[in-house]
Amino acid sequence: MQPGLKVWANEVIVYYGDNGPSDIKSLEAIGQVKIEQPEQTAFSDRGTYDPKTEILKLFGNVRVVNDSGTITGSELIVDIKNGTSKFPASKDGKRVTAIFSTQ
Numbered sequence: 001m002q003p004g005l006k007v008w009a010n011e012v013i014v015y016y017g018d019n020g021p022s023d024i025k026s027l028e029a030i031g032q033v034k035i036e037q038p039e040q041t042a043f044s045d046r047g048t049y050d051p052k053t054e055i056l057k058l059f060g061n062v063r064v065v066n067d068s069g070t071i072t073g074s075e076l077i078v079d080i081k082n083g084t085s086k087f088p089a090s091k092d093g094k095r096v097t098a099i100f101s102t103q
Contacts (some may be wrong), residue, residue: 008034026050033058035038040066042076054081062087069100 010031017023029047035058036042045060056078064085065069074090087096 003040005037006038007047008032023037024051044066044076055079067101069098071096071098 007029008058009029011029012016013028013030015025017025018038024040031045033044033047034041035047035056042058042062042064044058045061047055047056047058051059058076059085060074062073062076071087073087073096074094075088077086077088079085089096
């Protein structure tokens with residue numbers, strides 16, 4: 001994961017490959033997930049991370065907060081390698097919302 005990235009959750013499950021602790025296949029965070037970086041904080045109900053693809057996904061009541069404002073949605077996909085984030089359209093009809101500040 002990214003340097004300076006901190007993860008909190010009620011439960012974190014680490015899935016290992018055949019080579020044990022040095023071979024992490026994926027991580028899953030469940031319940032009151034909080035991911036903090038120096039410039040922003042994200043909250044959700046659940047999160048997954050795949051080190052091979054460097055894709056972080058947050059699911060359920062996703063909220064991202066930084067100095068510019070707040071974005072909420074049902075799901076967030078972060079491509080760490082390419083430096084992109086996407087809030088896809090929700091399957092249940094909920095919209096992505098954003099509130100920005102002009103401080």
